Amino acid sequence: MNANGSRFQSFGQTEINWDKLDKAKFYGVGAGLFTGITVALYPVSVVKTRMQVAVKDSAERNALSVIKGLLKNDGVPGLYRGFGTVITGAIPARIIFLTALETTKVGAYKLVEPFKFSEPTQAALANGLAGMTASLFSQAVFVPIDVISQKLMVQGYSGNTRYTGGLDVARKLIKSNGIRGLYKGFGLSVMTYSPSSAVWWASYGASQRVIWRFLGQNSASEKFSPSHSQLISVQAAGGIIAGATASCITTPLDTIKTRLQVMGDKGKTARQIVESLIAEDGWKGFYRGLGPRFFSMSAWGTSMILAYEYLKRLCAKDEQT
Structure with missing residues (x-):
């Protein structure tokens, strides 16, 4: 046992720590996954974003009507508006994250260990501290990509401007507002995504440990060695629980x-947007797009965590005897 202590070592039974990964393989394979x-x-x-910006008299007020409208006007490509911009920025943002x-997770475990929780x-x-820190670092890349892609997602919808592509959006934003135009809503993004990530x-x-206990297993035991199917099932359940929790809190x-x-x-401030949401739909207006966001965070979270845990197993260095 090393100086980190038995509790810190025990997490290695179900998790692969940073120092055990082949970094080049991790980044390369991870980008593809x-x-x-x-x-x-x-x-x-795309559907979630269009629902959130719909005006009161819009015909497309639910997910199904938004999908029908996109397919009718643009076909399947309509469901991928702004995708090129997102995928270009997603790789560096994901690497940073x-x-x-x-x-951070390694340091955070060492930090909380003395408290004997x-x-x-x-x-x-x-995990919460690591998720929040990772989100803070990645926002510098993510926010401009988010701003540009969202404008492409809703162009021509509810009176929104049309663009020829991501570069056209960036050029017009910089021309009208300077570089800060690409960081519109940066403070709210940090307030949204950092707590959401945390x-x-x-x-x-936490849910993984609770599930293992519910199943009668002790993930803190050095003898604990779950099967591949057990590990995937618990990780998937943890991803669903995490996505549901985060979406409800941060929508x-x-x-x-x-x-x-x-x-x-269009000259709207955050306060004016809050007032217009309340005027249009009452407090439930703040939960526009909750269904797609709930599904997105749960589906994305489960898919992401399974791919991520698989990626770490795939990229783990061979143990030296």
Whole structure:
């Protein structure tokens, strides 16, 4: 046993730490895996975004009507508006996120270990801190991509401007507002995604331990060695729980952020957007797009975590005897 202590070592039974990964393989294979997941789930983001910016008299007020409208006007490509911009920025943002996540998680476990919390609590705190830190670091890349892609998602919808592509959006934003135009809603993005990431990873880390205990297993035991199918099942369940928890908590901020990024160039402030949401739909207006966001975060979270845990197993260095 090393100086990190038995509790810290025990997490290695179900998790592969950063120092055990082949970094070059991790980044290369990871880029391909997450690109595939983004392709599969991107249409959900488009539907969610259009629902959040719909005006009161819009005909497309639910997910099904938005999908029908997109397919009628643009066919399947309509479900992938802004995809090129997202996939271009997603790779560097993902690299930053995963690097910060894994390196912070190791330090966070060491930080909380002396407090002798229960295993689920320790996992929640360490994973939550790592998720929040990773999100903060990746926002510098993610926010401009988010602003541009969302404008492409809703172009021509509810009176929104049409563009020829991502570069056209960037050029017009910089021309009208300077570089800060690409960071419209940056504060709200940090307030939305950092807590969301913290809640997601905290829920995921803690729920796994709770599920193992429910199944009569002790993941803190050095003898604990789950089968491949058990590991995948518990990780998938943890991803669903984490996505559901995070989506319910952070949807109101996400709705405000999205409308500010898309409609801010019309002179609307965050306060005016809040007032208009309440005037149009009451407090439930803050939960516009909750269904797609709930599905997106649960589906994305489950797919992502299974791919991510598989990626770490695939890229683990051979143990030296």
